[in-house]
Amino acid sequence: MGTFVVNSLDVRQLAYAYPDGTQALFGVDLSIARGERVALLGPNGAGKTTLVMHLNGILTAGHGSVTVAGTPVRKDTLKEIRQRVGLVFQDPDDQLFMPTVKDDVAFGPANAGVRGEELDRVVKDALERVGMLEAADRPPHHLSFGQRRRVAVATVLAMAPEILVLDEPSSNLDPAARRELAEILRSLDVTVLMVTHDLPYALELCERSLILSGGVIAADGPTRELLSDAELLAEHRLELPYGFAIPAV
Ligand SMILES: Nc1ncnc2c1ncn2[C@@H]1O[C@H](COP(=O)(O)OP(=O)(O)OP(=O)(O)O)[C@@H](O)[C@H]1O
Numbered sequence: 001m002g003t004f005v006v007n008s009l010d011v012r013q014l015a016y017a018y019p020d021g022t023q024a025l026f027g028v029d030l031s032i033a034r035g036e037r038v039a040l041l042g043p044n045g046a047g048k049t050t051l052v053m054h055l056n057g058i059l060t061a062g063h064g065s066v067t068v069a070g071t072p073v074r075k076d077t078l079k080e081i082r083q084r085v086g087l088v089f090q091d092p093d094d095q096l097f098m099p100t101v102k103d104d105v106a107f108g109p110a111n112a113g114v115r116g117e118e119l120d121r122v123v124k125d126a127l128e129r130v131g132m133l134e135a136a137d138r139p140p141h142h143l144s145f146g147q148r149r150r151v152a153v154a155t156v157l158a159m160a161p162e163i164l165v166l167d168e169p170s171s172n173l174d175p176a177a178r179r180e181l182a183e184i185l186r187s188l189d190v191t192v193l194m195v196t197h198d199l200p201y202a203l204e205l206c207e208r209s210l211i212l213s214g215g216v217i218a219a220d221g222p223t224r225e226l227l228s229d230a231e232l233l234a235e236h237r238l239e240l241p242y243g244f245a246i247p248a249v
Helices: 048-055 075-084 101-111 116-129 145-157 175-187 199-205 223-227 230-235
Strands: 009-017 023-032 037-041 063-068 085-088 163-167 191-195 208-213 216-222
Touching (some): 009 048, 023 216, 037 199, 048 063, 048 085, 048 163, 048 191, 085 145, 101 145, 145 175, 175 199, 216 230
Parallel strands (some): 037 191, 037 208
Antiparallel strands (some): 009 023
16 A cells, blocks of 8 residues: 555535525635644635534535545544544633633543543643643633633643644734744644634744635635735735734745
Protein backbone atom coordinates (compact mmCIF):
# COMPACT_ATOMS: atom_id res chain seq x y z
CA MET A 1 0.00 0.00 0.00
CA GLY A 2 1.19 3.49 -0.80
CA THR A 3 1.24 6.21 1.80
CA PHE A 4 -1.57 8.73 1.81
CA VAL A 5 -2.29 11.80 3.84
CA VAL A 6 -5.53 12.06 5.79
CA ASN A 7 -6.85 15.62 6.10
CA SER A 8 -8.16 16.86 9.44
CA LEU A 9 -11.32 17.97 7.67
CA ASP A 10 -12.99 17.40 4.32
CA VAL A 11 -16.29 19.01 3.43
CA ARG A 12 -17.80 17.99 0.09
CA GLN A 13 -20.75 19.65 -1.62
CA LEU A 14 -22.39 20.41 1.70
CA ALA A 15 -25.83 21.93 1.26
CA TYR A 16 -28.32 22.60 4.02
CA ALA A 17 -31.74 24.17 4.38
CA TYR A 18 -33.31 24.88 7.77
CA PRO A 19 -36.73 23.36 8.45
CA ASP A 20 -38.40 26.70 7.59
CA GLY A 21 -36.90 26.44 4.11
CA THR A 22 -34.05 28.95 4.52
CA GLN A 23 -31.21 27.60 2.41
CA ALA A 24 -28.06 28.42 4.39
CA LEU A 25 -25.41 26.37 2.54
CA PHE A 26 -25.33 25.80 -1.22
CA GLY A 27 -22.59 23.24 -1.83
CA VAL A 28 -19.56 24.00 0.31
CA ASP A 29 -16.24 22.34 -0.52
CA LEU A 30 -13.18 22.67 1.67
CA SER A 31 -10.27 20.65 3.00
CA ILE A 32 -8.00 21.42 5.91
CA ALA A 33 -4.71 19.56 6.23
CA ARG A 34 -3.32 18.43 9.58
CA GLY A 35 -1.65 21.24 11.47
CA GLU A 36 -3.10 24.07 9.39
CA ARG A 37 -4.64 27.14 11.03
CA VAL A 38 -7.45 28.48 8.88
CA ALA A 39 -9.75 31.47 9.39
CA LEU A 40 -13.37 31.29 8.26
CA LEU A 41 -14.45 34.82 7.31
CA GLY A 42 -17.72 36.10 5.98
CA PRO A 43 -20.51 38.60 6.58
CA ASN A 44 -23.44 38.09 8.97
CA GLY A 45 -25.79 35.43 7.66
CA ALA A 46 -23.16 33.88 5.36
CA GLY A 47 -23.66 30.40 6.85
CA LYS A 48 -20.58 30.20 9.10
CA THR A 49 -22.43 28.97 12.18
CA THR A 50 -24.46 26.56 10.06
CA LEU A 51 -21.23 25.13 8.63
CA VAL A 52 -19.60 24.83 12.07
CA MET A 53 -22.67 23.02 13.41
CA HIS A 54 -22.15 20.38 10.72
CA LEU A 55 -18.57 19.74 11.78
CA ASN A 56 -19.51 17.89 14.94
CA GLY A 57 -22.94 16.68 13.91
CA ILE A 58 -25.15 19.19 15.75
CA LEU A 59 -26.65 19.44 12.26
CA THR A 60 -26.33 16.61 9.77
CA ALA A 61 -25.82 17.06 6.06
CA GLY A 62 -28.92 17.74 3.99
CA HIS A 63 -26.72 16.98 1.01
CA GLY A 64 -23.00 16.26 0.70
CA SER A 65 -20.57 15.05 3.34
CA VAL A 66 -18.31 16.08 6.21
CA THR A 67 -15.33 13.88 7.08
CA VAL A 68 -13.05 14.35 10.09
CA ALA A 69 -9.69 12.58 9.87
CA GLY A 70 -11.23 10.06 7.50
CA THR A 71 -14.36 9.41 9.59
CA PRO A 72 -17.65 10.59 8.08
CA VAL A 73 -19.92 12.62 10.36
CA ARG A 74 -23.03 10.43 10.71
CA LYS A 75 -25.41 9.46 13.48
CA ASP A 76 -23.48 6.24 14.16
CA THR A 77 -20.08 8.04 14.37
CA LEU A 78 -21.19 10.97 16.53
CA LYS A 79 -19.45 9.81 19.70
CA GLU A 80 -16.09 9.59 17.97
CA ILE A 81 -16.71 12.80 16.01
CA ARG A 82 -17.54 14.81 19.16
CA GLN A 83 -14.20 13.75 20.64
CA ARG A 84 -12.32 14.65 17.46
CA VAL A 85 -13.91 18.05 16.84
CA GLY A 86 -13.29 20.43 19.71
CA LEU A 87 -15.83 23.25 19.50
CA VAL A 88 -15.07 26.36 21.53
CA PHE A 89 -18.25 28.44 21.71
CA GLN A 90 -18.26 32.19 21.60
CA ASP A 91 -19.58 32.38 25.17
CA PRO A 92 -17.41 30.35 27.60
CA ASP A 93 -20.36 30.23 30.01
CA ASP A 94 -22.06 27.85 27.57
CA GLN A 95 -19.17 25.46 28.18
CA LEU A 96 -18.29 25.82 31.89
CA PHE A 97 -20.75 24.50 34.44
CA MET A 98 -18.78 22.61 37.11
CA PRO A 99 -17.83 23.90 40.60
CA THR A 100 -14.12 24.18 39.77
CA VAL A 101 -11.96 24.75 36.71
CA LYS A 102 -10.35 21.33 37.02
CA ASP A 103 -13.73 19.59 37.22
CA ASP A 104 -14.75 21.32 34.02
CA VAL A 105 -11.57 20.23 32.23
CA ALA A 106 -11.91 16.67 33.60
CA PHE A 107 -15.57 16.34 32.55
CA GLY A 108 -15.02 15.30 28.91
CA PRO A 109 -12.15 12.85 29.41
CA ALA A 110 -13.84 11.34 32.52
CA ASN A 111 -16.95 10.75 30.42
CA ALA A 112 -14.73 9.06 27.85
CA GLY A 113 -13.48 6.69 30.57
CA VAL A 114 -10.18 8.33 31.57
CA ARG A 115 -9.52 7.80 35.29
CA GLY A 116 -7.06 8.31 38.16
CA GLU A 117 -3.55 9.54 37.52
CA GLU A 118 -4.10 9.57 33.77
CA LEU A 119 -7.05 11.93 34.23
CA ASP A 120 -5.01 14.18 36.54
CA ARG A 121 -2.25 14.29 33.95
CA VAL A 122 -4.64 15.13 31.08
CA VAL A 123 -6.27 17.94 33.11
CA LYS A 124 -2.94 19.39 34.21
CA ASP A 125 -1.54 19.26 30.70
CA ALA A 126 -4.60 20.99 29.16
CA LEU A 127 -4.56 23.75 31.81
CA GLU A 128 -0.83 24.23 31.39
CA ARG A 129 -1.22 24.66 27.64
CA VAL A 130 -3.58 27.61 28.16
CA GLY A 131 -1.64 29.04 31.12
CA MET A 132 -4.44 28.39 33.64
CA LEU A 133 -2.96 25.70 35.89
CA GLU A 134 -2.90 28.01 38.93
CA ALA A 135 -6.67 28.44 38.61
CA ALA A 136 -7.37 24.67 38.73
CA ASP A 137 -9.24 24.79 42.06
CA ARG A 138 -11.12 28.04 41.50
CA PRO A 139 -14.77 28.28 40.50
CA PRO A 140 -14.96 29.30 36.82
CA HIS A 141 -17.38 32.13 37.63
CA HIS A 142 -14.67 33.83 39.72
CA LEU A 143 -12.44 34.17 36.66
CA SER A 144 -12.33 37.02 34.16
CA PHE A 145 -13.99 36.55 30.78
CA GLY A 146 -10.62 36.10 29.08
CA GLN A 147 -9.57 33.50 31.65
CA ARG A 148 -12.88 31.66 31.21
CA ARG A 149 -12.32 31.57 27.46
CA ARG A 150 -8.90 30.01 28.05
CA VAL A 151 -10.43 27.40 30.35
CA ALA A 152 -13.05 26.68 27.67
CA VAL A 153 -10.18 26.01 25.25
CA ALA A 154 -8.62 23.68 27.86
CA THR A 155 -11.86 21.67 28.25
CA VAL A 156 -11.66 20.94 24.55
CA LEU A 157 -7.89 20.29 24.45
CA ALA A 158 -8.33 17.70 27.21
CA MET A 159 -10.15 15.56 24.63
CA ALA A 160 -7.07 15.59 22.34
CA PRO A 161 -9.13 16.79 19.36
CA GLU A 162 -8.15 16.34 15.74
CA ILE A 163 -9.35 19.88 15.03
CA LEU A 164 -10.07 22.84 17.26
CA VAL A 165 -12.96 24.98 16.00
CA LEU A 166 -13.27 28.40 17.61
CA ASP A 167 -16.24 30.72 17.22
CA GLU A 168 -15.11 34.35 17.45
CA PRO A 169 -12.16 33.66 19.77
CA SER A 170 -11.16 37.33 20.11
CA SER A 171 -14.64 38.70 20.89
CA ASN A 172 -14.99 40.59 24.18
CA LEU A 173 -11.28 40.32 24.98
CA ASP A 174 -9.23 43.34 25.99
CA PRO A 175 -6.08 43.91 23.93
CA ALA A 176 -3.80 42.06 26.36
CA ALA A 177 -6.13 39.04 26.66
CA ARG A 178 -6.55 39.02 22.88
CA ARG A 179 -2.77 38.90 22.41
CA GLU A 180 -2.30 36.24 25.11
CA LEU A 181 -4.92 34.01 23.47
CA ALA A 182 -3.18 34.46 20.10
CA GLU A 183 0.10 33.33 21.66
CA ILE A 184 -1.62 30.29 23.17
CA LEU A 185 -3.31 29.33 19.90
CA ARG A 186 -0.03 29.71 18.03
CA SER A 187 1.74 27.44 20.53
CA LEU A 188 -0.81 24.61 20.38
CA ASP A 189 0.37 22.51 17.46
CA VAL A 190 -3.16 21.42 16.57
CA THR A 191 -5.33 21.97 13.48
CA VAL A 192 -7.43 25.10 13.95
CA LEU A 193 -10.47 26.50 12.18
CA MET A 194 -11.52 29.84 13.61
CA VAL A 195 -14.62 31.79 12.69
CA THR A 196 -13.92 35.47 13.05
CA HIS A 197 -14.96 38.98 12.04
CA ASP A 198 -11.60 40.20 13.41
CA LEU A 199 -9.57 40.36 10.22
CA PRO A 200 -6.28 41.44 11.87
CA TYR A 201 -6.62 38.41 14.18
CA ALA A 202 -7.07 36.14 11.14
CA LEU A 203 -3.97 37.69 9.59
CA GLU A 204 -1.95 37.29 12.76
CA LEU A 205 -2.89 33.66 13.36
CA CYS A 206 -3.88 32.02 10.12
CA GLU A 207 -1.80 31.73 7.00
CA ARG A 208 -4.90 30.69 5.09
CA SER A 209 -8.44 32.05 5.08
CA LEU A 210 -11.74 31.07 3.57
CA ILE A 211 -14.49 33.54 2.77
CA LEU A 212 -17.94 32.02 3.12
CA SER A 213 -20.53 34.24 1.54
CA GLY A 214 -24.12 33.50 0.57
CA GLY A 215 -23.65 29.86 1.56
CA VAL A 216 -20.68 29.14 -0.71
CA ILE A 217 -16.91 29.42 -0.41
CA ALA A 218 -16.21 32.62 -2.32
CA ALA A 219 -12.44 32.67 -1.74
CA ASP A 220 -9.79 30.36 -0.34
CA GLY A 221 -6.18 31.45 -0.16
CA PRO A 222 -3.39 33.07 1.81
CA THR A 223 -4.92 35.46 4.36
CA ARG A 224 -2.50 38.20 3.35
CA GLU A 225 -3.60 37.99 -0.30
CA LEU A 226 -7.31 37.92 0.50
CA LEU A 227 -7.07 40.86 2.90
CA SER A 228 -5.02 42.85 0.37
CA ASP A 229 -7.83 42.59 -2.19
CA ALA A 230 -10.02 45.62 -1.48
CA GLU A 231 -12.59 44.63 -4.11
CA LEU A 232 -12.96 41.12 -2.72
CA LEU A 233 -13.41 42.47 0.81
CA ALA A 234 -16.01 45.02 -0.27
CA GLU A 235 -17.92 42.41 -2.26
CA HIS A 236 -18.33 40.29 0.88
CA ARG A 237 -18.91 43.11 3.37
CA LEU A 238 -15.55 42.55 5.07
CA GLU A 239 -13.68 45.56 6.43
CA LEU A 240 -10.27 46.04 7.93
CA PRO A 241 -10.23 48.45 10.88
CA TYR A 242 -9.86 52.08 9.86
CA GLY A 243 -6.22 52.88 9.16
CA PHE A 244 -5.09 49.25 9.42
CA ALA A 245 -2.16 48.56 7.11
CA ILE A 246 -1.15 44.98 6.36
CA PRO A 247 2.33 44.75 7.87
CA ALA A 248 5.19 44.05 5.46
CA VAL A 249 6.62 40.52 5.74
N1 LIG B 1 -32.63 28.06 13.04
C1 LIG B 1 -32.73 28.69 11.85
N2 LIG B 1 -33.85 28.61 11.11
C2 LIG B 1 -33.94 29.21 9.92
N3 LIG B 1 -32.96 29.92 9.35
C3 LIG B 1 -31.80 30.03 10.03
C4 LIG B 1 -31.62 29.43 11.33
N4 LIG B 1 -30.36 29.73 11.77
C5 LIG B 1 -29.81 30.48 10.80
N5 LIG B 1 -30.64 30.66 9.76
C6 LIG B 1 -30.39 31.39 8.49
O1 LIG B 1 -29.34 30.72 7.80
C7 LIG B 1 -28.47 31.68 7.17
C8 LIG B 1 -27.05 31.46 7.68
O2 LIG B 1 -26.98 31.81 9.07
P1 LIG B 1 -25.69 31.55 9.97
O3 LIG B 1 -26.07 31.81 11.38
O4 LIG B 1 -25.11 30.24 9.63
O5 LIG B 1 -24.72 32.71 9.44
P2 LIG B 1 -23.35 33.25 10.06
O6 LIG B 1 -22.41 33.37 8.91
O7 LIG B 1 -22.93 32.41 11.20
O8 LIG B 1 -23.74 34.71 10.57
P3 LIG B 1 -23.13 35.60 11.79
O9 LIG B 1 -21.84 36.19 11.29
O10 LIG B 1 -24.20 36.65 11.93
O11 LIG B 1 -23.00 34.74 12.98
C9 LIG B 1 -29.06 33.05 7.47
O12 LIG B 1 -29.86 33.40 6.39
C10 LIG B 1 -29.90 32.81 8.72
O13 LIG B 1 -30.97 33.71 8.77
